[in-house]
Amino acid sequence: MTHLAKRGEPxxxxxxxxxxxxxxxxxxxVFLVLTMLSGTFASASDVSIATEMLPEPSEESTGxxxxxxGPNETSxxxxxxxxxxxxxxxxxxxxxxxxxxxxxxxxSNGTQFGVESLNRWNGTHSGTNGIGHGGxxxxxxxxxxxxINDFESSVVVAPGWMGTGSDHEVWSxxxxxxxxxxxxxxxxxPDNGTQxxxxxxxxxxxxxxxxxxxxxxxxxxxxxxxxxNYSLSFQSWSALFSDDAAxxxxxxxxxxxxxxxxxxxxxxxxNLSLSPSTVWNGESDAWSMxxxxxxxxxxxxxxxxxxxxCYQTSATQGLRGGWFIDDVLLQNQGDAxxxxxxxxxxxxxxxxxxxxxVLPVNFSGLTGQNVELEVWVNWDIQGGAFDxxxxxxxxDNGSTYNPISNHPGHPSRGATCNAGxxxxxxxxxxxxxxxxxxxxxxxxxxxxxxxxxxxNVQTDAQVNFGGTTSxxxxxxxxxxxxxxxxxxxxxxxxxxxxxxxxxxxxxxGSADGWLENSTFVNEWQWTNQAxxxxxxxxxxxxxxxxxxxxxxxxxxxxxxRWEVGTTSNSSGFGPGAWHSGINGAGIYLEDxxxxxxxxxxxxxxxxxxxxxxxxxxxxxxxxxxxxxDGGTVSISTDGGESWWFIPPTLGSFHDQISTxxxxxxxxxxxxxxxxxxxxxxxxxxxxFDLKQYDVSNLTGSSVRAKFSFFSDQLVELDGWYLDDxxxxxxxxxxxxxxxxxxxxxxxxFGWGQLDGLVDEPENTSVRFDVLDANGTVIEGFSxxxxxxxxxxxxxxxxxxxxxVLLDSSQNLLTxxxxxxxxxxxxxxxxxHLKHALxxxxxxxDKLSVDSSLSLVSSSSNPLVTWQFETFTACPFQRxxxxxxxxNLSASHGSYSVVSTRWTDTYDPTxxxxxxxxxxPLLSTDFSLTWMPGDSxxxxxxxxxxxxxxxxxxxxxxxxxxxxxxxxxxxTSSEFGLNRYFYHPNG
Numbered sequence: 001m002t003h004l005a006k007r008g009e010p011x012x013x014x015x016x017x018x019x020x021x022x023x024x025x026x027x028x029x030v031f032l033v034l035t036m037l038s039g040t041f042a043s044a045s046d047v048s049i050a051t052e053m054l055p056e057p058s059e060e061s062t063g064x065x066x067x068x069x070g071p072n073e074t075s076x077x078x079x080x081x082x083x084x085x086x087x088x089x090x091x092x093x094x095x096x097x098x099x100x101x102x103x104x105x106x107x108s109n110g111t112q113f114g115v116e117s118l119n120r121w122n123g124t125h126s127g128t129n130g131i132g133h134g135g136x137x138x139x140x141x142x143x144x145x146x147x148i149n150d151f152e153s154s155v156v157v158a159p160g161w162m163g164t165g166s167d168h169e170v171w172s173x174x175x176x177x178x179x180x181x182x183x184x185x186x187x188x189x190p191d192n193g194t195q196x197x198x199x200x201x202x203x204x205x206x207x208x209x210x211x212x213x214x215x216x217x218x219x220x221x222x223x224x225x226x227x228x229n230y231s232l233s234f235q236s237w238s239a240l241f242s243d244d245a246a247x248x249x250x251x252x253x254x255x256x257x258x259x260x261x262x263x264x265x266x267x268x269x270x271n272l273s274l275s276p277s278t279v280w281n282g283e284s285d286a287w288s289m290x291x292x293x294x295x296x297x298x299x300x301x302x303x304x305x306x307x308x309x310c311y312q313t314s315a316t317q318g319l320r321g322g323w324f325i326d327d328v329l330l331q332n333q334g335d336a337x338x339x340x341x342x343x344x345x346x347x348x349x350x351x352x353x354x355x356x357x358v359l360p361v362n363f364s365g366l367t368g369q370n371v372e373l374e375v376w377v378n379w380d381i382q383g384g385a386f387d388x389x390x391x392x393x394x395x396d397n398g399s400t401y402n403p404i405s406n407h408p409g410h411p412s413r414g415a416t417c418n419a420g421x422x423x424x425x426x427x428x429x430x431x432x433x434x435x436x437x438x439x440x441x442x443x444x445x446x447x448x449x450x451x452x453x454x455x456n457v458q459t460d461a462q463v464n465f466g467g468t469t470s471x472x473x474x475x476x477x478x479x480x481x482x483x484x485x486x487x488x489x490x491x492x493x494x495x496x497x498x499x500x501x502x503x504x505x506x507x508x509g510s511a512d513g514w515l516e517n518s519t520f521v522n523e524w525q526w527t528n529q530a531x532x533x534x535x536x537x538x539x540x541x542x543x544x545x546x547x548x549x550x551x552x553x554x555x556x557x558x559x560x561r562w563e564v565g566t567t568s569n570s571s572g573f574g575p576g577a578w579h580s581g582i583n584g585a586g587i588y589l590e591d592x593x594x595x596x597x598x599x600x601x602x603x604x605x606x607x608x609x610x611x612x613x614x615x616x617x618x619x620x621x622x623x624x625x626x627x628x629d630g631g632t633v634s635i636s637t638d639g640g641e642s643w644w645f646i647p648p649t650l651g652s653f654h655d656q657i658s659t660x661x662x663x664x665x666x667x668x669x670x671x672x673x674x675x676x677x678x679x680x681x682x683x684x685x686x687x688f689d690l691k692q693y694d695v696s697n698l699t700g701s702s703v704r705a706k707f708s709f710f711s712d713q714l715v716e717l718d719g720w721y722l723d724d725x726x727x728x729x730x731x732x733x734x735x736x737x738x739x740x741x742x743x744x745x746x747x748x749f750g751w752g753q754l755d756g757l758v759d760e761p762e763n764t765s766v767r768f769d770v771l772d773a774n775g776t777v778i779e780g781f782s783x784x785x786x787x788x789x790x791x792x793x794x795x796x797x798x799x800x801x802x803x804v805l806l807d808s809s810q811n812l813l814t815x816x817x818x819x820x821x822x823x824x825x826x827x828x829x830x831x832h833l834k835h836a837l838x839x840x841x842x843x844x845d846k847l848s849v850d851s852s853l854s855l856v857s858s859s860s861n862p863l864v865t866w867q868f869e870t871f872t873a874c875p876f877q878r879x880x881x882x883x884x885x886x887n888l889s890a891s892h893g894s895y896s897v898v899s900t901r902w903t904d905t906y907d908p909t910x911x912x913x914x915x916x917x918x919x920p921l922l923s924t925d926f927s928l929t930w931m932p933g934d935s936x937x938x939x940x941x942x943x944x945x946x947x948x949x950x951x952x953x954x955x956x957x958x959x960x961x962x963x964x965x966x967x968x969x970x971t972s973s974e975f976g977l978n979r980y981f982y983h984p985n986g
Contacts, residue, residue, distance in 0.1 A: 066102060084956075097954055099964050101976030103877060103920055103946035110752055110823010111743050113137075117819070119741075127736025128806055133613055133696050136759075136816040137738055139806050141613065141730035147606060148617065148726040149549045151564050151583045155204045156545040160219035162553045162602060164639040165274075165310070168214035169551030169604055170322070172204035173542045183207050187239040187283055187321035194235045194287045194326045198543045200309075202322035204550040208240075208313050209320075213274050215249070215310040217640075218540075219555075221330065223298050223305060225376065225480050226499065226533035229333040232260075232292040232307065238284045239321025242268070243314040245275035246323050248290075250297055251306045255641075260307060263291045275312045287326065294330075301494055328540040336501040337531040340513065342389070342457040342524045343381070343475010348464040355457045355522030358398070359481060359513040361497050363438070363448040368485035368493070371438040373404065373453065376431045376532040379476040380466035383411040383425035387459040387466075389476050391436050394452040395445055401454055404436040410476075421557055421598060426467030431479070431532040438483075453481075454516070457524070475523065479532035499533060500526070551604030561599040562709070565589055567721065572683070579619040579688040579723040587709055587719035593624075595716055598665065601707040605639060606727035609812045610700040610851050611761050613732075618707075618725035619688035623674040623681035623718035627660040629711040630673030631720045633693070637701045645669045646693050651676070653691055664710055672720070682717050695727070700851045703727065732814045740802045742773070743822050748947060748974065749874045751790035754802060756820035757884075757938045758786060758831040759853045764815040766831070769803040777803075785835040787826065787871065819940070824873035828866070828928070828939035830855050841866040847930065854885055854937045857930035864930040874945035875920035875977060882911045885937025889929040894921060907937050920946040948976035 067076045084095075113119050114135070121130030121137050129140045155172040163171050174181055175198045176191045183189055185207045193199040200216070202208055224230060238246060245268075250260040259276045266278040298305050311323050340357055343349035361373075373391070381387045390409035392401035406412075411425055417432030439445075457476060465474040481497040504512035504526050515524050546554055547564050554562050567589040569576035578584040585601060587593045608614045616633070624630050634643040648654050648670030655675045658666045672691075674681030695703055705727075709720050745751045760766050768788060770781035778797075781788065783805070792800070802822065806815050819827070830849045833839065842865040850856045857864045870879075878898075883890060884907050895914035903909045914924075928939060950973050954964040966975040 068102065097963050099952060099954060099966075099975075101948045101952075103875070103948065103976070105878070106746075106748070106874070106945035106947050108746055108823070109825060109942060109945065110746065110821055111740075112819070112821050112823075112825075113740065114756070114817065114819035121738060123741050124739040125736070126738070127733040128738045128804070130738075133814075133816055134694075136818050137804065137806075137820070138613065138816045139732040139734075139736045139808060139814040142733050143731045145729050145731055147604070148724055148728060149552070149603075150581050150724050151549060151578075151585055151722075152581045153549065154547045154564055154583075155550050156198075157548045157550075157553055158200060158216070158540065158542060158545050160553075160555055162217050162640050163214055163551055164217060164308075164605060165214035166607070167212040168216065170202040170204050170208065170212070170214060171216040172201060172550065173198050173545045174201040174203050174324075181206075183239075183319075183321050185239060185319040185321040188285045189239055189321045190237050190287065190324050193542065196541060196543050198541070199235075199237075199324050199326035200542045201324045202311060207319035208311075208322050210313055210315050210317055213310070213312040215308045217308040218306050218328075220304040220306055221538065223300050223302050224332040224334055224533060224536060225300050226335040227295060227298065227300055227332060228335070230294040230298060230331070232294055232328070232330050234290055234328040235287040235326040236280070236284070236290050237287050237324040237326075238280055238282060240281045240283070240311070240323065241314060241316055241318065241320060242282050243270065243272075243316055244281045244312065244320065245270035245272050245279035246281060246309070246311045247276055247279045248292070249308050249310060250294075251308075252297070253299065253302050253305075257308070260292055260297070263293060270312075272312045272314060275310075283321075301492070326542060328542075329537060330539070331537040332535070334535050335499050335531070335533040337528045337534050338499070338501040338503070339378075339477045339479040339527060339530045339532065340455075340500060340524060341473075341475055341477045341527045341530065342455075342522075343473060344523065345473045345527065345529065347474065348470050349381070349387075349459060349475045350521045350523055351459055351461045351464050352521060353457060353459040353523055354518065354520035355524050356516035356518065357455050357478075357513055357524040358516060359453045359455070359498065360509070360511060361451050361453050361481070361483075363444060363451050363483065365444070366448075366483050366485055366493075366495060367440065367442050367444050368491065369441055369489075370484075370486055371440060372484045372487060373436045373438055374433050374480075374482045374484055375455075375478050376480045377410060377427070377434050377476060377478060378429065378431045378530070378532070379411050379425065379427050380471075380474050381411065381425050381457075381476050382459075382463045382466055384408065384413055386463065387425070387457075388412070389455055389457045391434075392454040392456065393438070394454065395447045397447070397450065398452050401452075402439075404438065410434055421596065435484070455524075459521075477527075477530055479530075499531075501531070503528070553602045554600060555602075556597075556599035558597075560594045560597045562587060562601040562707075563589060573718040575621045575686075575688065575718075575721055578721070579621075581723075584721055584723040585707075585725070586721040589721075592716045593629075593709075593711055593719035595711055595713050597709060597711040599709055601722070602640060603705045603726065605702045605704045607702050608695060608699050608727065608729065611759060611764075611814055611816065611853075612699055612812050613696045613730040613814070614694075614699070615728050616693045616695055616703075616705050616726075617728045618691050619723040620672060620691045621686075621688045621718075621721040622655075622672050623677070624711070624720070625715040625717060626673055626675040627656060627658060627671075628664075628715065629717075630655070630658065630666065630671035631707060631709045632666045632669055632671055633691075634706040634708065635693075635695065635698075636704050636706065637698055639702065640704055640706075643706055649693075653693060661712055664712070666708070666710055674718075688721070688723060692728075729812065731811045732808055734809070734811070735805070735807045737806070738804045739771070740822075742799045742801055744799050745792075745794040745797075746823065747794075748977075749824065749945060750794050751792050751797075751800070752823040752873045753787050753789050753826070753871050754820070754822050755787040755825060755827045755871075757818040757827050757829055757940070759816045759818070759829075760831050760834065761813050761815065761853065763810045764806070764808040764813055766815045766817065767805045767807075769805065771801040771803055772797060773799045775801065786832065789871075790822070818938075824871070824943050824945055826871045826873075826941040828868070829853075829937070839866065840868060841927070850935065852937070854935040855930075856935040857932060859933040861930070861932050863932075866928045867925065869925050870923045870941050870943070872922045874943060875922055875948075876943035876946050877917075877920045878913060878915045878944040879924075880911060880913050880942045880944070881926075882909050882938075882940040883928075883936060884909045884939070886935050888934055888936050888939075889931070890939075891927045891929070893925045895924055946977075948974040950974055 130137045181203050248260040249257045268281045270279045385408045388409035391405040393404050394401045483495045485493045508514050564585050571591045573592045633646050636643045654670030655673050658671045758766050767783045769777050830853045846861045847855045895916045898915045899913040901911045952975050956963050967973050971978045
């Protein structure tokens with residue numbers, strides 16, 4: 001309670017009360033100024049004299065007082081019995097009262113429909129739906145199309161090779177002398193390979209036609225450690241038109257593809273959209289050898305490289321026989337042979353060995369954030385904790401050694417090498433790199449220039465060979481000792497310590513190494529019968545391949561892999577029959593799968609039309625050891641260069657998360673393993689499950705899927721069986737409507753406007769009708785575009801409905817609406833720019849619309865600024881606006897940013913809250929600025945409407961004399977926001 005300052009005893013006490021009478025949250029501020037005159041005067045007949053004798057009046061103030069409803073209350077009724085106190089011997093002459101509204105935030109911003117609203121798309125659908133495209137309103141589908149493959153027909157595809165491009169399915173292996181193919185091109189075609197029956201061709205689907213293109217990418221190739229005279233060669237036969245193109249590309253170390261020119265160059269030119277300017281074309285009548293030098297294009301620092309063969313046909317009508325390739329050979333002269341070997345070159349190694357070989361290494365200057373010692377190893381040794389090799393480091397001339405390898409050393413229970421997993425003690429004659437982290441970074445330790453590295457091999461008394469049986473040499477080999485610093489970064493360096501090509505003299509201190517003196521068995525020896533960096537070659541003869549549908553491909557780390565064919569459960573494993581037809585894809589179609597499998601099955605590339613609704617779909621029958629084994633599905637949008645797992649969707653798609661085996665390539669990912677089959681998945685008579693995953697958000701992209709299967713060492717069951725797999729694309733109705741449920745105005749702000757975020761691709765349209773309570777279109781509000789002002793009297797139009805009209809002249813395209821608002825929200829997107837009557841700003845005409853329907857400023861554009869004033873919907877002190885799809889610059893008058901929030905979703909969104917002090921405004925000006933290269937998917941402005949107190953009254957004295965009241969005559973009841981004037985007589 002607030003009192004005036006007192007002088008003497010009060011002779012008058014009065015009360016003031018504030019009585020807003022309405023059940024809406026309300027608040028007011030009251031400020032009283034009181035004028036008082038002190039002293040007691042006798043009566044006087046001379047008024048002028050009496051007046052002159054009066055003292056100066058004084059003013060006193062209560063100060064500002066704020067009145068807010070209490071918790072869970074919507075009104076105020078407050079009395080202050082001693083707020084005004086008049087001391088004795090003073091007179092109360094009068095006072096003033098100031099009343100100011102305190103603004104609250106409205107709990108409503110209108111009615112919302114769309115992806116993130118509670119209403120979704122509740123209403124009446126006719127040829128539309130709101131469940132595809134992530135919840136957008138779209139045209140309904142009347143059918144579906146796509147390339148769903150039932151595996152009933154197949155071709156022979158090159159193992160590990162993968163096609164890309166619009167018509168990559170044409171690549172296959174042909175063996176005409178066994179299975180003839182028919183050509184209607186009237187061109188001379190090969191009937192055999194150069195040295196055998198098979199060859200690579202573009203005849204999987206028959207002759208090539210006009211305007212076709214596609215590439216076939218090689219498997220990943222590990223560069224030689226020692227590159228000398230490294231070359232690629234193959235035999236070529238061309239049956240193309242003179243304006244077609246065939247060429248070869250290589251992936252550079254930075255990941256990009258570039259033209260690979262043969263020795264002597266290409267012999268023709270082309271002017272096609274995808275081809276280089278120099279190519280091969282025309283007709284051949286025999287095989288021709290093509291040679292390429294790789295020394296300047298490939299380095300031993302690359303993890304891998306690839307090449308691809310590509311073709312493109314011109315628009316010239318007619319059939320082409322195609323392009324044919326055989327005898328692909330990669331060859332490297334390499335280094336002279338030589339390696340350190342512990343074991344026996346012609347049988348079992350000795351038991352109970354403890355052998356050391358010591359190698360001097362100068363580490364001076366080899367520093368960085370990460371310093372690694374690398375050695376290449378080839379092994380046929382038992383492994384585990386039985387027979388193994390460890391590595392040790394000495395920095396004190398051999399007085400002490402510290403381990404740099406992990407227990408129990410190499411090969412432990414297995415190792416990954418060349419993208420494959422070798423389980424246990426046999427690398428199958430593969431040379432594999434092992435890296436040891438060295439115990440320093442940016443500062444080398446003392447004596448780094450004279451360090452010693454010791455490799456120790458221990459064997460026990462049992463099993464003196466690797467793998468399942470003794471075969472040939474048994475033991476472990478070392479070659480190519482090197483040091484890496486900051487590997488995998490822009491600062492990486494590589495230093496070759498020793499390639500062991502020179503025979504060591506065996507003396508202590510020799511640069512090529514020596515053996516430690518010991519009473520234990522030590523089988524270390526230098527041999528020139530082996531080596532990692534010898535003359536080596538990799539060839540692809542295309543004599544055989546995998547039976548797969550055209551365009552499909554597979555990879556496996558061993559010969560345990562996916563296969564296509566018939567199935568039965570005569571062995572007690574599998575579904576016994578396919579979902580459709582007699583063929584499908586599976587893992588060991590007639591038996592249980594095997595242990596230690598890792599294999600991938602790749603679909604072709606599927607182009608998903610812009611704004612279409614599409615899904616990956618397949619029939620699945622799965623039964624594996626739960627959690628330990630299983631399958632995953634991945635998606636690629638760059639031709640298979642990179643992949644991402646389908647996010648875990650338990651129940652409908654995945655069975656569970658892989659958590660049991662940290663060595664699984666699917667660890668912590670969603671897997672399909674059959675664990676959700678009631679009663680267990682084995683020996684249960686059941687059909688195939690339909691699996692689907694929505695890929696509509698990838699419209700405008702070429703998509704391919706990968707089905708991956710993995711098993712560990714133990715417990716093998718039925719496996720994975722696939723049928724009817726591919727991408728399904730919806731075909732839309734040509735038109736449709738959606739009519740909202742009845743809508744009602746805000747009790748204070750009325751109807752506001754109709755606005756939203758709309759995608760309207762070319763050859764589609766989105767229009768709006770506003771209907772009255774009877775469902776009749778209101779005159780002037782038919783076939784409109786957004787935004788639509790709704791200037792209706794809520795007393796006359798007590799309810800409205802909105803009808804959306806969607807049309808498309810292309811059956812694979814649909815327009816869509818993400819958000820539709822009836823109320824206070826405003827939006828900006830490509831749809832608004834397209835239909836705006838006038839646009840203010842600078843260089844707005846430079847904006848273009850890309851395939852995702854974003855507003856884009858090209859990198860060569862000047863700054864683009866779009867200026868506009870927000871819709872006058874209600875007074876507001878705070879507002880929230882969002883820029884969707886890019887962190888676009890936004891400026892606004894009279895308001896300051898008080899908070900921001902970034903949401904990194906499919907459409908990244910930056911939300912900013914703005915605020916002003918003092919009285920609210922009805923609108924504010926905005927400027928959106930595009931820097932060169934910027935894009936905007938959409939803009940949303942939401943004022944947080946301010947509500948005024950209703951019917952405040954201030955009364956004085958015991959008789960409740962009114963000193964302030966609202967409304968005044970003929971105005972609305974909100975104090976601070978008069979919504980109308982009226983007169984009772986009209």
